[in-house]
Amino acid sequence: MALLPVLAPARLHLPGRALPVHDTAASRQIEARALQAQTEAGQLMARAGLAVARLALTLGRPEGTFWVLCGPGNNGGDGLVAARWLHRQGHAVRVILAGSPEQLPADARQAFIDAQAAGVPFAEALPPHPFRARAVIDALLGLGQTRPLEGRLAELARWSNEQTGPVLSVDLPSGMNGDTGQPTGDVTVRAQATLSLLTLKPGLFTGQGRDLAGALWWDDLGAHPNQEPGPATAWITGEEDARSLYPPRQHGQHKGSFGDLWVLAGARGMTGAALLAGRSGLAGGAGRVYVSLLDQHPPLDCDPVHPELMFRRPDAWQAPDVLESATVVCGCGGGDAVRLLLPEVLARARRLVLDADGLNAVAADGGLQDALRARADRGLVTVLTPHPLEAARLAGRSSSAIQADRIAHARALAAQLRAVVLLKGSGTVVATPMDSCWINPTGHGGLACPGSGDILAGWLGATWSAQPASGDAVTDAARVAAASAWLHGRAAMQAQPRPHGPVLADTLIAAMAGQLNAGA
Ligand SMILES: NC(=O)C1=CN([C@@H]2O[C@H](COP(=O)(O)OP(=O)(O)OC[C@H]3O[C@@H](n4cnc5c(N)ncnc54)[C@H](O)[C@@H]3O)[C@@H](O)[C@H]2O)[C@@H](O)CC1
Ligand SMILES: Nc1ncnc2c1ncn2[C@@H]1O[C@H](COP(=O)(O)OP(=O)(O)O)[C@@H](O)[C@H]1O
Ligand SMILES: [K+]
Known part of the structure; x- marks a missing residue:
């Protein structure tokens, strides 16, 4: 496979099909197999270096010098091959090699020898700032980075961040952990x-990772990790998969075809959260949407903007069959009141989306955790939608610990609570108790605003309510969660391609509704 654009948010380029991702351990296995399959030494590195050079020419400015910063491992080797290609084509290039050539691993050392033989210019000193490279190629560290950048590597990374030309990182931004997307220390290439x-x-x-890596490109160097025997670490949700949950409506369908939500x-003072979830549920296509506010004296019994929302008494959901037949979204703006109804909701709701204060209540009460876990044995399915702080409460950790490894924590929570977990934030992670995992490629910081989580919860509930029952209800719920996060983020990108502020709730809901008709 040749060079492939994977994510270019500014151009709204997103993966069409789901793409597999592999963590360091899995990537090392694939690398070992690919190296074994080489027909001559250095073949993979030659392909890598050529791909880097081609992309640098595409992304670099039309003039100036390519500065190629090469580290002590094979990532540096990729940079050296790229430098040789660029030099050979007559472009101005300078290579800085951090470390001694004698200590380079075999392929990188050969790349160094070849670069020298080709007359590639090497430099010791960096040009002073202000400086603008044609492009900087960051080949300091890749998959082998195990500790923070220090000394010369840190100095080169800082210099790269301060110069004003474009920066192309090879394999990974140096100073970033490829498994977690977190910086390894104080300095990371951006x-x-x-x-x-x-x-x-x-x-x-x-x-x-999204902020550090910028637009993403991929070259599998002919190794076809899609066809690998081992399982992928996770999948990036593809547009086709997400949109497949929103097929064109048939003439013969009616409200009942799309389920009740x-x-x-909406406890006292938080009616808005319930309204947003309900309105989003309407836009997401639920057949009928009922709202029971968690307030003994509800301030509203109608939404004047969306009179099609049906308000019901605070205890109306306790009627026979309601929880058993509907999809339930519980906890948005739930305050303390949500605690009281959770035992019954957990015991009865067939399909349950638990959000916000519903999650906080479970985190604070071991009995509710047991009730949540027990649902799985009875075929009752739950999707938990924590943001990192709510996930931290559920896991008994800090939110920074959750953020330090979002994928691992989403997985651990899913296993611990026997529920599908949708961990919100940049790169929303959906994990199941069976350990499958999706990462969402859409969305941006414009979603970091009040109400966008309530909107996601309502939408997810509506998407789920329209799904027929199947033999694998948990996987279905996870697909619903992944598709909902995809569409939520995609709508934000459409409403604000380059966010400088929040995507306000009404704009977001309208954009999500618009997305339903935007697919092929
Ligand atoms: N082996 C090959 O032929 C291929 C290698 N590839 C490239 O090789 C990379 C992996 O190469 P390596 O395994 O050599 O890993 P790196 O190039 O990331 O370098 C690892 C080396 O850097 C040292 N190191 C790690 N963190 C450091 C730090 N903070 N300060 C100083 N030194 C540090 C390690 O001790 C090790 O010697 C991939 O990311 C990819 O770019 C790909 O091109 C595919 C082909
Ligand atoms: N930087 C970001 N990039 C992508 N998505 C984001 C970002 N910040 C927030 N989001 C998304 O916005 C929503 C915010 O939800 P939440 O924090 O629960 O908000 P609220 O409780 O105010 O409704 C989530 O879907 C989350 O994934
Ligand atoms: K790198």
């Missing part, structure tokens, strides 16, 4: 683009 080699790494899609939310 790239305009990253070319992932052999495999896509999960950290490029979550945590701080009950929103149990």
